[in-house]
Amino acid sequence: MSWSVTPEESHPILGCAAVIDRALDEVAALDPMFMGVAAQREALLLLDRLTSRVTALQTRVIAASGEVAAAEGHRDVASWMTHRTRRDRAHHRRLQRLARDCDERWHDLGAALQTGAVNTDQGHVIARALGDLDRTMGDLAADARVAPPVTADRRAEVLALAQAHLLEQAAVFGxxxxxxxxxxxxxxxxPHLDEDAEGRRLADQDRHARRVTSLSTRDLGDGTTLVKARVPAHVATRLVTTLEAFTNPRGTAGDATGESVPYDLRLGQAFCSLLEGLDPSRLPLHGGTATQLVITIDLSDLLKGLGVGTLAGGETISAAQARRLACTADLVPAVLGTRSEPLDLGRTARLFSPAQRRALALRDQQCRADGCTIPATWCEAHHLVPWSREGASDLDNALLLCSFHHHRIHDDRYLHQRLPNGDVRYSRRR
Incomplete structure (x- = not known):
């Protein structure tokens, strides 16, 4: 099929765009459903390649069109295109950055984009990698300790080799x-330069990580708090590894009721378990005492598992949550009677001793929820007869449950029953 270029399409790029536009009009009404599988396969690959080539052509035009933005008072072409096309600003920023890089520095990359040998997603990555390498080479050139010194010619040579290598790998990798x-x-x-660069890079990263490490919390008003943290990468890796140990990722992704538990939810629950399992005796003093929670709750509410308890900071939690925490947490209960007088400011015997925990681990081996395989070392000791109802902290009144199933047993939306072997089976209330 051939198309003639009209006078207003005097430039070949405009003519090319017009031809593509008219060709698309011709096939707009056709249904791809009636293409054969082989034709569909070929069309998908060809259209993807054409999309990248058209985008590559667009970047070349962007690189040459600064006057378009200036004529209408825009900061740059990306800003002008965002205004005119109503597309995402970040999309045009990335295209403008790639256009500038290919036009000014990475000419081989630009040529590969034009022919379709490299797609635009790969192009963004390669341009960014080359830019990072150029900055690294600049740092090495300025460092008198690097021997032999990095000259301008050596810097250009390394960048050319890197560009050629990445373009070659683009034929294989995404x-x-x-x-x-x-x-x-x-x-x-x-490789000899990499040793110097790697040491510099890691030192810079360590300093940067210390500088930007932060943690903030925001009460969302629905019983949850958003915790936002930025920490060094190795700390995050350590945290995730620890949380995955709590979640037992090799085991079932469902709970004892057969419900599927998403991975991010399991990690969140594991984070709660990790904090609740910290040994207060090994923490710094906080307000004159080892870090503890003091909760005030009415005795009748605690016994019934209804109502609310109040923490020292004014936050409220459910009575069921207070009962669960009383099993294992370093919690100082201030239980109030009918006249709000303190009836109990904590009984140390409510917590199972280390020796009892070892005995429970030997006896139970793992979480006693039916079907759960979380090891005993990651479980919490649960009072079968609640401590709030004078349940004793002894082995006959104890059962090991992982944090998830310990929450479940105190959740009034679920029923639970002891099986003949002593395990606990859960079911949702009808």
Whole structure:
């Protein structure tokens, strides 16, 4: 099929765009459902390649169109395009950055994008990796301790080798893999420089991590608090590894009632378990005493599992939650009678001793919820007859439950029953 270019389409790029536009009009009403599988397969791959080539052409036009933005008072082409096309600003920013990089520095990458040898997703990753490498080479060139010194010619040579290597790997790998390759590209093309760069990079990262580490909380008003943290990568890895130990990722992803528990929910529950399982005796003093929670609750509410308890800071929790915490947490209960007089300011005997915990671990081996395989070392000791009802803290009145199933046994939405072997089976109330 051939198209003639009208006078107003005098530039070949406009003519190309017009041809594509008219060709799309011709097939707009056709249903791909009636294509054969082989034709669909070929069309998907060809259209993907064409999309990348058209985008590559667009970046070239962006790189040359600064006057378009200036003529209408916009900061840059990306801002002008966002205003005119009503697309996402970040999309045009990324295209403008890629256009500038290919036009000014990475000419081989630009050529590969034009031919479709590299798609735009790969192009963004390669350009970013080359930019990072260029900055690293600049740091090495300025460091008098690097021997032999990094000259301007050596810097250009390394960048050219890196660009060629990443373009070659783009025939095999997608953006994610290319990003990993790009992060270690110096190790491949100049290993002796990589040792100096890696040491500098890690030291910079450590300083940056210490500088930006933060944690904030925000009460959402629905019984939950949003915890937002930014920590060093190795700390996050350690935390996730610990939480996955609590969640027992190799075991079933469902609970004892057969309900599926999403991975992020299990991690959140594991985080709660981790905090509740901290040994207060090993924590710094807080307000003159080892970190503890003091809760005030009416005795009748505690016995019935209804009503609310109040923490020292004014926050409220359910009576059922207070009963659960009383099993294992370092909780100082201030139980009030009918005239609000303190009846009990904590009984140390309510907590199972380390020796009792060891005995329970030997006896139960794991969580006693039917079907749960969380090991005993990650479980909590539960009073079969609640401590609030004078239940004794002895082995005959104890059962090991993981944090998730310990919550379940105090959740009034669920019924539970002891099986002949002593395990606990849960079912949702009708």
């Amino acid at each position: 953006p994610r893999e290319l990003a990993r390759l790009g992060a270690r590209i110096l190790h491949v093309i100049a």
